[in-house]
Amino acid sequence: GAGVSQTPSNKVTEKGKYVELRCDPISGHTALYWYRQSLGQGPEFLIYFQGTGAADDSGLPNDRFFAVRPEGSVSTLKIQRTERGDSAVYLCASSDDLGRGNTEAFFGQGTRLTVV
Amino acid sequence: QKEVEQDPGPLSVPEGAIVSLNCTYSNSAFQYFMWYRQYSRKGPELLMYTYSSGNKEDGRFTAQVDKSSKYISLFIRDSQPSDSATYLCAMRDSGGSNYKLTFGKGTLLTVNP
Numbered sequence: 001g002a003g004v005s006q007t008p009s010n011k012v013t014e015k016g017k018y019v020e021l022r023c024d025p026i027s028g029h030t031a032l033y034w035y036r037q038s039l040g041q042g043p044e045f046l047i048y049f050q051g052t053g054a055a056d057d058s059g060l061p062n063d064r065f066f067a068v069r070p071e072g073s074v075s076t077l078k079i080q081r082t083e084r085g086d087s088a089v090y091l092c093a094s095s096d097d098l099g100r101g102n103t104e105a106f107f108g109q110g111t112r113l114t115v116v
Numbered sequence: 117q118k119e120v121e122q123d124p125g126p127l128s129v130p131e132g133a134i135v136s137l138n139c140t141y142s143n144s145a146f147q148y149f150m151w152y153r154q155y156s157r158k159g160p161e162l163l164m165y166t167y168s169s170g171n172k173e174d175g176r177f178t179a180q181v182d183k184s185s186k187y188i189s190l191f192i193r194d195s196q197p198s199d200s201a202t203y204l205c206a207m208r209d210s211g212g213s214n215y216k217l218t219f220g221k222g223t224l225l226t227v228n229p
Contacts (some may be wrong), residue, residue, distance in 0.1 A: 004159070035217075040221065042219030042221050043217070047166050048215050091159055093159075099150065105162075105215075105217070107152075107159030107161070109157070109158055109159045
């Protein structure tokens with residue numbers, strides 16, 4: 001596609017439920033990132049994929065959060081036992097990270113998650 | 117103290133004004149500095165990208181980096197109502213974690229016609 005696509009655009013779920021957020025990166029981009037943006041804050045890094053593997057998951061807040069990218073393209077962020085504090089916009093970005101220093105990351109529009 | 121500090125505003129200016137947006141940071145390892153524009157309910161969009169210290173100009177936008185003071189700026193000349201958005205500074209180091217951006221809180225800018 002032309003840009004990074006995230007689905008759904010909005011998700012309302014009840015506390016304790018499981019949710020999956022999907023990201024379709026720009027075709028051919030090997031690097032994929034998830035960020036979380038809380039209200040009034042800048043995006044915060046969650047996890048980075050290079051190809052199929054999670055190269056850095058140090059930003060995941062706890063073990064309720066997990067992400068996969070099984071074929072090196074689409075990625076799914078999974079949140080178990082959701083809590084009200086998980087409410088935020090979850091942003092996905094991708095880049096053609098070939099080890100150069102100045103690769104641009106393109107962001108999707110985000111999934112707005114509300115836990116009630 | 118957060119690694120990147122940015123005044124959240126809001127900032128309101130008349131059309132045609134020069135806008136100055138700023139961030140300070142504490143991590144001296146940061147080498148790459150970016151400014152993103154984020155419209156309401158949209159993802160961030162890269163505006164300017166600067167490596168190390170110096171100035172970079174692109175149309176009405178000028179980015180400045182002063183690494184000695186750990187201070188970066190974005191200037192918008194002849195501001196337009198379409199510039200109304202949240203402006204986020206972001207930065208990263210040049211080491212192995214060159215993918216991990218650290219963002220400021222963002223400054224909400226309104227340009228009034």
